[in-house]
Amino acid sequence: MDQSQRRLTLQTQLQTLAPNVYFQPPASVKMQYPAIVYHHDDEDTQFADNKPYRTNVRYMITIIDPDPDSSIRDKVSALPMCTFNRFYTADNLNHYVYNLYF
DSSP, X not given: OOHHHHHHHHHHHHHTTOSOEEESOOTTOOOOSXXXXXXXXXXXXXXXXXXXXXXXXXXXXXXXXXXXXXXHHHHHHTSTTEEEEEEEEETTEEEEEEEEEO
């Protein structure tokens, strides 16, 4: 499966967890909340014989929700290879940031 297919699979999976999911939304997009916003964040490449053997893509997933007890957090944190990164508030919205290798 190529990288674009993997990202679309992730998009589909995230859409089962939250009503609004956005991949790298431009500033012109008016988002609806609660939402998940995600983007390509990093890659972990393993090498064999000095050549790239396998690459795991990391996505930064941000849950944005006016509810400080958002149930979406539990769903995202249960995903395989997902770790909590940080929490912050902005514009009276709660932001929960996770890193996910997918």
